[in-house]
Amino acid sequence: MKxxxxxxxVCATIAFLLPCWLQAQAAADTPDFRQVLKRAxxxxxxxxxxxxxxxxxxxxxxxxxxxxxxxxxxxxxxxNTYLIVMVQPEEDKGKGYLKSGNNLWYYDPVSHRFxxxxxxxxxxxxxxxxxxxxxxxxxxxxxxxxxxxxxLGIYDCWLLDLVARSDDITFPKMKIWISDDGFVRKTExxxxxxxxxxxVAFPRYLQIxxxxxxxxxxxxxxxRGAVINGKFEKERTTYTISRPSLQRLPDATFTKxxxxxxxx
Amino acid sequence: xxxxxxxxxxxxxxxxxxxxxxxxGLAVGAGFFFVCTVQSLVAGLSSQINIRGARFYGGHVIxxxxxxxxxxxxxxxxxxxxxxxxxxxxxxxxxxxxxxxGNYWGVDGTVFFNGESVNLRRxxxxxxSSEGGKIRELTxxxxxxxxxxxxxxxxxxxVTARRLGASVGDQIILQVIRQGGAINTISLWxxxxxxxxxxxxxxxxxxxxxxxxxxxxxxxxxxxxxxxxLRDFRSADWVASRLTRALGPGFVVTPVISLMPEIxxxxxxxxxxxxxxxxxLSVVIAVGILNMYRVIIYERTRxxxxxxxxxxxxxxxxxxxxxxxxxxxxxxxxAGLVLxxxxxxxxxxxxxxxxxxxxxxxxxxxxxxxxxxxxxxxxAVLIAVITVLGALSPARAAQAIDPVVAMRAE
Numbered sequence: 001m002k003x004x005x006x007x008x009x010v011c012a013t014i015a016f017l018l019p020c021w022l023q024a025q026a027a028a029d030t031p032d033f034r035q036v037l038k039r040a041x042x043x044x045x046x047x048x049x050x051x052x053x054x055x056x057x058x059x060x061x062x063x064x065x066x067x068x069x070x071x072x073x074x075x076x077x078x079x080n081t082y083l084i085v086m087v088q089p090e091e092d093k094g095k096g097y098l099k100s101g102n103n104l105w106y107y108d109p110v111s112h113r114f115x116x117x118x119x120x121x122x123x124x125x126x127x128x129x130x131x132x133x134x135x136x137x138x139x140x141x142x143x144x145x146x147x148x149x150x151x152l153g154i155y156d157c158w159l160l161d162l163v164a165r166s167d168d169i170t171f172p173k174m175k176i177w178i179s180d181d182g183f184v185r186k187t188e189x190x191x192x193x194x195x196x197x198x199x200v201a202f203p204r205y206l207q208i209x210x211x212x213x214x215x216x217x218x219x220x221x222x223x224r225g226a227v228i229n230g231k232f233e234k235e236r237t238t239y240t241i242s243r244p245s246l247q248r249l250p251d252a253t254f255t256k257x258x259x260x261x262x263x264x
Numbered sequence: 265x266x267x268x269x270x271x272x273x274x275x276x277x278x279x280x281x282x283x284x285x286x287x288x289g290l291a292v293g294a295g296f297f298f299v300c301t302v303q304s305l306v307a308g309l310s311s312q313i314n315i316r317g318a319r320f321y322g323g324h325v326i327x328x329x330x331x332x333x334x335x336x337x338x339x340x341x342x343x344x345x346x347x348x349x350x351x352x353x354x355x356x357x358x359x360x361x362x363x364x365x366g367n368y369w370g371v372d373g374t375v376f377f378n379g380e381s382v383n384l385r386r387x388x389x390x391x392x393s394s395e396g397g398k399i400r401e402l403t404x405x406x407x408x409x410x411x412x413x414x415x416x417x418x419x420x421x422x423v424t425a426r427r428l429g430a431s432v433g434d435q436i437i438l439q440v441i442r443q444g445g446a447i448n449t450i451s452l453w454x455x456x457x458x459x460x461x462x463x464x465x466x467x468x469x470x471x472x473x474x475x476x477x478x479x480x481x482x483x484x485x486x487x488x489x490x491x492x493x494l495r496d497f498r499s500a501d502w503v504a505s506r507l508t509r510a511l512g513p514g515f516v517v518t519p520v521i522s523l524m525p526e527i528x529x530x531x532x533x534x535x536x537x538x539x540x541x542x543x544x545l546s547v548v549i550a551v552g553i554l555n556m557y558r559v560i561i562y563e564r565t566r567x568x569x570x571x572x573x574x575x576x577x578x579x580x581x582x583x584x585x586x587x588x589x590x591x592x593x594x595x596x597x598x599a600g601l602v603l604x605x606x607x608x609x610x611x612x613x614x615x616x617x618x619x620x621x622x623x624x625x626x627x628x629x630x631x632x633x634x635x636x637x638x639x640x641x642x643x644a645v646l647i648a649v650i651t652v653l654g655a656l657s658p659a660r661a662a663q664a665i666d667p668v669v670a671m672r673a674e
Contacts, residue, residue, distance in 0.1 A: 062379070118441075118445070119445075120441055120445060120447060164446060166444065167442055167443070167444025167445065167446050167481060168444045168445040168446065169445075169446055170445070170446065170447060171446070171447060172446040172447070172448070191439070191446075191447050191448050191449040192442060192446050192447065192448035192449075192481075193448055193449050193450060193479075195437060195449035195451075197439075197447065197449070223376040223379070223381065223437065223439075224376070224379055224380075224381055225379035226379045226380075227378070227379070232379060234379075235379075
């Protein structure tokens, strides 16, 4: 009799304590997601130098074929500024963008005029946005609302549900896949009401000077496309980054004057 | 007695000398026809612009806060604007002054359907119950605009529908930029498709104002502008200036035509041209009347001499001639008005929808015309005065005719 009671007490204790212990273990294994986002930001932020590279874009429009563009991108992440000059095709040559602080200017070499534009606008009518070229600030822009483990190809990832901290972030909601090595592998960008707007994949990163840059980026527009052979094909932009350089750029590089000169 | 005798004599002379006055009458009639037609067509163009502009911007007079961030709230509008309208006494000319017109500008409005996308020039939020009447004036080619009573409906243009491949009953996605800058989307059902072949309609969509405000992250009591519809849009400048003084700082009051400066310049130029034509024709008519009346007086020397011989005094001879000129003007104006009306009707039947860029001035592909009584009346008075003035010198010459000399004339 006493033995049975003792056994029952032991089982009840184990039944009560085991989930608590497991939960504690799980909590100990769950990282601080803000730090995860910070790390993801740091990996691709050039805090000690400038970054310049050739970006090659290929736009696939279902039913209309593909088109290509190339641009030189100059970034100074410490000042959150960038300058972009289109180099191909010929009809776009000389067009440029200059981000200085919260201002984003578009330059037209034909009219020699600068016009104020928005980070939310599409970049050269591609599926990329002007805001895609600013330095990564996931930790500052978003709060984590949910998390789960997920497998993305060969990568074990944290799948995080992000919500923008303020109303001035282009994509107010985002799902992000961050692999265990800290890199952002995929994002799904959503509107404020939760409409899936686009999917961005970062299949490959290369290292330069202790930091990394995505050598290949694939952006799929979830709203634009066409039905081809009975199947809905989505519009897609793929861009590759080549000829990277960490060479210090003159301060004059990030000015309207320099953009005008480059465009000539 | 003398006055009525003068008129009677003048009327009798006028009817008996019909052939002599025919050419003069044709000249006066043609002049009035031309002036009337040009002014009516210009008025028609202006009317179409104001109709479209009022529908696009939300009224003939637009009031907005000079602090665009805060906009106009219903409480503020009720407290200030309505009392100002009542205070300055423009109420009789106001058709509607409680129009809340949340509106959305810019190219960030994009609609998606089945993979296709169209960048909208303007997404207009309106309150169907109070502003639906104006929207119903659009030409709807499909669907039922009365189905817009809910908050999830949208009216799109024929051009937009064609580019999207969307029909009535389809659900489209509208993408907008919230006030802070974030992208937002809202799903809307196409309730009706309208045909508006001008810059005011090509890439415009209408939806529930509260739904639009919510999508933009705006206060539901917020309006970007308040519009006032007037009985006569021509009083918009006057109403705007009076309201500006009454409301004081904090508000910007604008006649809707001022929001379309290039079109306003063109309308003003056309109006000036019509007045220039009026002035030119007045000179031509006056000179023509003067010369031809001299001939007529010369030909009627014996007649005038006979009148003088039987006792008609010199002043009365002059008055008779002037009355004849007045009757000539009346008949010419009447004939010109009738011809103008017929001509305008005929012009309005000509289909012009193929003329590139001209659609903004057309109503369903046709020119419109407006005969404003005050304008026609003013033109008529002017023509009559010019005609009478043109006959003044010959009338004076007629009163100076010596009856003895006149009776001897061949």
